[in-house]
Amino acid sequence: MTTQLRTLRAAEWDGWYGKLERAFGGTPEAPEERALYRDLTEVDRSIGVWDGSEVVGTAGAFSFRMTVPGGAQLPAAGVTMVSVQPTHRRRGLLTEMMRQQLADVRRREEPLAVLTASEPVIYGRFGYGMATRQAALRVETKRVALTLPDGTDGVRLRLVPLAEAVADCERVYAAVAAERPGMLARQPGWERLPLLDPPADREGTGELLCVLAEVAGEVRGYARYAVKAEWSPRGPDGTVKLRDIEALDPVVRAALWRYLLDIDLTSALVSHNRPVDEPLLQMVSDLRRCEVRVRDGLFLRPVEVGAALAGRTYAAPVDVVLDVEDTFCPWNQGRWRLTGDAKGASCERTTDAADLALSVRELGAAYLGDTRLSALAAAGRVRELRPGALAETSGAFGSDVAPWLPHGF
Ligand SMILES: CC(=O)SCCNC(=O)CCNC(=O)[C@H](O)C(C)(C)COP(=O)(O)OP(=O)(O)OC[C@H]1O[C@@H](n2cnc3c(N)ncnc32)[C@H](O)[C@@H]1OP(=O)(O)O
Numbered sequence: 001m002t003t004q005l006r007t008l009r010a011a012e013w014d015g016w017y018g019k020l021e022r023a024f025g026g027t028p029e030a031p032e033e034r035a036l037y038r039d040l041t042e043v044d045r046s047i048g049v050w051d052g053s054e055v056v057g058t059a060g061a062f063s064f065r066m067t068v069p070g071g072a073q074l075p076a077a078g079v080t081m082v083s084v085q086p087t088h089r090r091r092g093l094l095t096e097m098m099r100q101q102l103a104d105v106r107r108r109e110e111p112l113a114v115l116t117a118s119e120p121v122i123y124g125r126f127g128y129g130m131a132t133r134q135a136a137l138r139v140e141t142k143r144v145a146l147t148l149p150d151g152t153d154g155v156r157l158r159l160v161p162l163a164e165a166v167a168d169c170e171r172v173y174a175a176v177a178a179e180r181p182g183m184l185a186r187q188p189g190w191e192r193l194p195l196l197d198p199p200a201d202r203e204g205t206g207e208l209l210c211v212l213a214e215v216a217g218e219v220r221g222y223a224r225y226a227v228k229a230e231w232s233p234r235g236p237d238g239t240v241k242l243r244d245i246e247a248l249d250p251v252v253r254a255a256l257w258r259y260l261l262d263i264d265l266t267s268a269l270v271s272h273n274r275p276v277d278e279p280l281l282q283m284v285s286d287l288r289r290c291e292v293r294v295r296d297g298l299f300l301r302p303v304e305v306g307a308a309l310a311g312r313t314y315a316a317p318v319d320v321v322l323d324v325e326d327t328f329c330p331w332n333q334g335r336w337r338l339t340g341d342a343k344g345a346s347c348e349r350t351t352d353a354a355d356l357a358l359s360v361r362e363l364g365a366a367y368l369g370d371t372r373l374s375a376l377a378a379a380g381r382v383r384e385l386r387p388g389a390l391a392e393t394s395g396a397f398g399s400d401v402a403p404w405l406p407h408g409f
Pocket residue numbers: 023024079080081082083084085088089090091092093094095096115116117118119121122125
């Protein structure tokens with residue numbers, strides 16, 4: 001088999017994307033969604049593998065900026081649109097594309113690469129570790145009461161057409177995204193993603209609605225949701241399908257949750273992606289009536305270990321030598337001294353003796369502060385070489401706010 005790997009040309013996008021759709025089972029995306037991803041594709045970061053004139057492999061990347069512990073928003077390549085045709089699988093084409101792509105990410109001086117995986121088993125071999133988790137919720141809304149903070153009744157709620165509300169929602173989103181590791185600063189065009197509502201994909205729900213929450217005339221929160229009306233012999237049994245909810249303070253958040261849990265003719269609320277520290281779970285009277293299912297979210301790979309570790313801050317002072325194994329990106333291989341605290345950090349090459357040994361995948365998993373290095377060590381995936389180094393480093397890497405990626409890409 002002779003294949004050629006090269007950058008996509010703009011005129012080839014349609015056929016290239018069609019092959020991606022085919023590798024995912026062949027159901028074409030709704031036209032609205034396809035049009036959005038056409039607009040968002042960065043053609044010069046999109047690659048393909050051709051077998052003769054046929055596209056047999058695809059991969060792309062978005063130029064994101066991602067919030068890391070401490071609040072910096074670091075350049076991060078958002079790996080996407082990865083596929084290999086069923087006729088060409090398990091011959092190393094993905095491996096070849098990943099190698100080429102990571103070299104390109106390095107050339108662009110982006111310290112991090114991130115992705116969401118169709119199957120978590122695929123990307124560990126390329127150095128990606130599970131860096132965030134996400135919770136799917138199903139709340140029996142008639143069986144829970146909420147503890148509400150003072151002032152909840154003072155929040156004004158307004159249903160506003162999606163497009164009219166978007167500027168206010170984006171302002172709230174930007175403030176929230178800057179505070180939570182794992183969230184992406186919105187790049188131009190990405191505000192269209194949470195508005196996508198193709199009738200073909202509604203699965204029996206009504207149209208997507210937006211409720212704005214205002215205090216003293218200022219929009220301080222929003223929720224977007226749709227209602228699926230259903231009736232049982234005992235009466236109404238509808239479901240609220242929550243797309244997203246963001247708020248700038250607890251009172252506004254409480255007002256939005258109370259509204260969502262109390263919509264007439266509904267008895268359940270579902271959301272497929274909330275942070276694992278979702279405040280609603282601290283407001284409900286009965287957690288057993290809230291089904292919570294946790295799964296992997298964002299996978300992260302440090303592409304430049306030094307820049308990645310120096311780009312975040314640390315919850316406690318840390319001074320540690322890490323012996324990093326990275327066979328796929330050998331420029332990271334070896335010992336690094338990380339020195340940092342809550343104000344800043346540096347991470348430089350060193351010949352000093354190592355305190356902890358781990359692979360770049362574990363470093364990626366721990367980077368945002370969700371996966372604990374101590375948990376990885378307990379699983380045999382991190383080795384402590386100096387007594388005390390593990391506890392010191394694990395605590396310093398932690399994030400008080402659970403890192404979270406609210407949407408796929
Ligand atoms: C960020 C994203 O876009 S996620 C979307 C990923 N795409 C999909 O899931 C679409 C359907 N699947 C596919 O297109 C392909 O199967 C791909 C892209 C996942 C894999 O492509 P391939 O060219 O077959 O991968 P490649 O041959 O380089 O495999 C490298 C190694 O990973 C393993 N591997 C690859 N895919 C899988 C998988 N889905 N499950 C288990 N192992 C896998 C291979 O067995 C191989 O292991 P080895 O080194 O021990 O032999």
